[in-house]
Amino acid sequence: VQLQASGGGLVQPGGALRLSCAASGVTFSDYAMGWFRQAPGKERQFVAAISWNAGVTYYLDSVRGRFTISRDNVKNTVWLQMNNLKPEDTAVYYCAGNQQRVSAPTSPRGYDYWGQGTQVTVSS
DSSP states (O other), rough: OEEEEEOOEEEEEEEEEEEEEEEESSOOGGGGEEEEEOTSSSOOOOEEEOOOTTOOOOEEETBTTTEEEEEEEETTTEEEEESSSGGOOHHHEEOOOOOOOSOOOOGGGGGGGOOOOEEEEEEO
């Protein structure tokens, strides 16, 4: 199983970025997917999660209404659209996969596979 995250970068406050995570080596539709982030000196934090068929989504309270998680089971890709970015969103963002068709975990311990991370920096 390989998860390849991309799309990070430097953006000014109020700007937007779209993160992508491409999966290979799996039947993508068998997997719930999540996005997490980790800032320097802090623990890995849940950001958003989506069930196998996009029927259920979960968000960290501080990103709800600004971030949107979506997926395409034909393209084997999950995205995180991030709008109105704030300096406190600065972190390395990771995608993760968990094989299930029930829901989508919101804890890092609920995920079996992880991408390599992509840096998001929000600064003027």
